[in-house]
Amino acid sequence: MQWSLQDYLVAFNMLDGIGPKRLAALVAFLGSLENAWHATYSELVQVPGIGPRLAQQIIDQRRLVDPLEERKWAEQHASRIITNLDKEDYPYWLRELANPPPVLYVKGQLPKQLGVAIIGSRRATQTGKSQAYNFAHRLASYGLPVISGLAMGIDTQAHLGALAANGFTVAVMATPISIVYPPQNYKLAKAIAASGCIITEFSSRSQTRPGSFPLRNRLIAAFSKAILVVEAGQKSGTLSTVDAGLEIGRDVWAIPGDIAHPLRKGTHSLIKQGAGLADSPEDLLIAFPQVSTNLADDLDHDNQLVFKYYLQGYSPEKIVELTGLPVQQVQNLITLIEIDGLSNCSNDHRL
Numbered sequence: 001m002q003w004s005l006q007d008y009l010v011a012f013n014m015l016d017g018i019g020p021k022r023l024a025a026l027v028a029f030l031g032s033l034e035n036a037w038h039a040t041y042s043e044l045v046q047v048p049g050i051g052p053r054l055a056q057q058i059i060d061q062r063r064l065v066d067p068l069e070e071r072k073w074a075e076q077h078a079s080r081i082i083t084n085l086d087k088e089d090y091p092y093w094l095r096e097l098a099n100p101p102p103v104l105y106v107k108g109q110l111p112k113q114l115g116v117a118i119i120g121s122r123r124a125t126q127t128g129k130s131q132a133y134n135f136a137h138r139l140a141s142y143g144l145p146v147i148s149g150l151a152m153g154i155d156t157q158a159h160l161g162a163l164a165a166n167g168f169t170v171a172v173m174a175t176p177i178s179i180v181y182p183p184q185n186y187k188l189a190k191a192i193a194a195s196g197c198i199i200t201e202f203s204s205r206s207q208t209r210p211g212s213f214p215l216r217n218r219l220i221a222a223f224s225k226a227i228l229v230v231e232a233g234q235k236s237g238t239l240s241t242v243d244a245g246l247e248i249g250r251d252v253w254a255i256p257g258d259i260a261h262p263l264r265k266g267t268h269s270l271i272k273q274g275a276g277l278a279d280s281p282e283d284l285l286i287a288f289p290q291v292s293t294n295l296a297d298d299l300d301h302d303n304q305l306v307f308k309y310y311l312q313g314y315s316p317e318k319i320v321e322l323t324g325l326p327v328q329q330v331q332n333l334i335t336l337i338e339i340d341g342l343s344n345c346s347n348d349h350r351l
């Protein structure tokens with residue numbers, strides 16, 4: 001059966017060692033996707049970036065690859081394959097990347113607009129988890145997609161917060177569409193796919209390696225108009241998402257915290273370098289068309305403080321301590337916030 005150009009892209013994406021850059025080099029040197037696929041060993045070794053070892057790997061692997069079977073495999077996992085040749089379906093904002101993925105596996109519906117990436121440490125503190133949840137809930141309630149990576153810690157809470165607001169959330173994975181990592185998030189992934197979207201560029205033949213996560217992170221950045229770092233160490237892998245975002249002009253924000261805590265070293269460093277300081281979800285709205293903040297618009301200065309600290313995850317007792325306001329005033333406003341639907345957090349998400 002004859003393959004389409006899209007099928008050749010799917011096939012190349014299934015080869016270990018062939019990423020967007022090497023695929024572009026193959027096509028540029030050999031003239032077409034079809035020529036590149038059927039190239040001999042002697043032709044392959046002449047391609048810049050393709051040495052003898054990789055040339056032989058391509059020859060050995062391609063006899064095991066069938067893009068038509070790959071499409072069937074994707075369907076069996078309730079997903080579909082989109083290539084960068086599918087002009088109407090392929091997200092245009094991914095083309096801003098220096099190395100956009102030639103192939104995407106998608107479960108659910110792609111977002112119709114850029115969203116907010118909420119990212120941070122897998123080993124997040126309870127404060128960080130609460131902040132991620134509350135910020136995601138609030139931003140999703142404005143209709144903004146919440147983008148994250150399905151990891152434990154900050155990512156998990158960001159997805160949960162968006163879902164609790166009946167909002168749209170996107171999980172970008174560093175694994176094939178059939179593998180949820182970590183496995184503890186299987187139910188969460190299922191819920192995301194039902195109302196939002198799960199995306200990966202990794203085929204059924206892909207093995208998850210450390211290098212897969214920076215690749216995933218560049219997609220998180222590309223699907224976002226603003227990137228919010230909740231908690232990150234000085235050398236956190238989270239910062240690769242920030243680097244990818246800066247390369248394509250995304251806004252970067254960070255939540256400040258305890259200056260002595262190692263998981264705030266990265267966020268404070270970002271703020272020193274010019275990232276926006278976010279102490280409420282509304283700070284990020286500067287990157288988006290203005291929307292009504294409902295109750296928050298009508299609050300006086302004291303109640304604005306209560307509202308801000310509540311969304312940051314502080315308990316009523318802590319808010320009383322921070323603001324010096326009467327306990328009854330704080331409790332009354334929190335009741336109004338919950339009735340108005342501005343937060344859907346249980347006590348488990350507040351400190």
